[in-house]
Amino acid sequence: MSETPKRARRAGHGEDTIYWDASKNRYVGAVSLGYAPNGKRRRPKVYGKTKTEVRQKIRDLKKEVQSGVKAPANYTVSDAVNDWLERGLKGRDAKGTVGKNRSMANKHLIPFIGKAKLRDLSADDVDDWLDDRAAFLATRSLRDLLAILRRSIEHAQRRDKAARNVALLVTAPEGRPGRPSKALTLKQAEAVLTAARPSRLYAYLVLSLLSGVRTEEARPLTWDHVFLEAENGVPPHIAVWRSVRKHGETKTRRSRRTIALPQQVVDVLEEHKRWQMQERASRGMEWSPTGRVFTTRSGEPLDAANVRRDFKAIVKKAGLAPEWTPRELRHSFVSLLSDHGIPLERIAQLVGHSSQATTEAVYRKQLRPVITQGAEAMDVIFALRREAIDHEA
Structure with missing residues (x-):
């Protein structure tokens, strides 16, 4: 006679839960974060293909909450870069500094990693992006691009839209030799x-x-x-x-x-x-x-x-x-x-x-x-x- 499987224990009040949602074909993690000032229970959800993935997202979310950062789930690298260009360079020359950075971002940054969620961006993602651009750009240009990304994420951090700056963990690779300045005889x-x-x-x-x-x-x-x-x-x-x-x-x-x-x-x-x-x-x-x-x-x-x-x-x-x-x-x-x-x-x-x-x-x-x-x-x-x-x- 086979043994009847035990019913999964119901999560207690205030505990996190992980369950399968057939309609989304994903595991769902419901995180307990106490109560908002209006008395409403704060219980955001995260999603993943496996329970392990969901558990990691729950841990990451709690770390963000403890650090006081509430990184928006849909905030992208493109959003961060454009916010920095619009608000982080106030007082700078529109045609010079701002124009140069915007041109570089529009050509070599946003089309390649702009759609990535900032909270999910990893150092490996940044490394791969720069290695790809190294075949087309000089070393100086690669360093400028990395600086744009670093400053954009730093700007997002100051506005509690990013928990950490993964671009700081990356070093720009060697690119194509740039054309050295010449002097007329x-x-x-x-x-x-x-x-x-x-x-x-x-x-x-x-x-x-x-x-x-x-x-x-x-x-x-x-x-x-x-x-x-x-x-x-x-x-x-x-x-x-x-x-x-x-x-x-x-x-x-x-x-x-x-x-x-x-x-x-x-x-x-x-x-x-x-x-x-x-x-x-x-x-x-x-x-x-x-x-x-x-x-x-x-x-x-x-x-x-x-x-x-x-x-x-x-x-x-x-x-x-x-x-x-x-x-x-x-x-x-x-x-x-x-x-x-x-x-x-x-x-x-x-x-x-x-x-x-x-x-x-x-x-x-x-x-x-x-x-x-x-x-x-x-x-x-x-x-x-x-x-x-x-x-x-």
């Missing part, structure tokens, strides 16, 4: 300036190449910060006091600097100023002594896309590969000065680095041993070219 620099001569970008490129200002510092430059005449023993100079960053701040405190101008830059800017005044007058527009030095034809500020597009056409005309970028004019400035024997500490001052160690780290492939000093190095370097232009005129 003197011959290439001369070719670029010759090709740019008929362009409205000519003065912009001359200033960038011969003074080392960043493109983000040249675009917002105004005429009241440009001094083309020597006065009281002070040579012609520009005051690099702002950039296109949020609130006009320069990249670092040392980036806020005053730079003496080579004579060739003075000549070009004087010509550019006369031309700009004539252009404004012909269009019925008023020229302002505090207006921007470099603008579009309609008088609007230049943006990075304007400069990149026009520069690409100029380097192509100069017979160079089209992948050269405007920021490499600054690398070229450093390289030409170093080739001319200007000390590293002087170059660091001119480009606005906080220390010569930064200059050496960023531009180490272009730097040469120090030989001599020279305050008017660029006038000497480009002297032959200026004489050739004068002779043509």
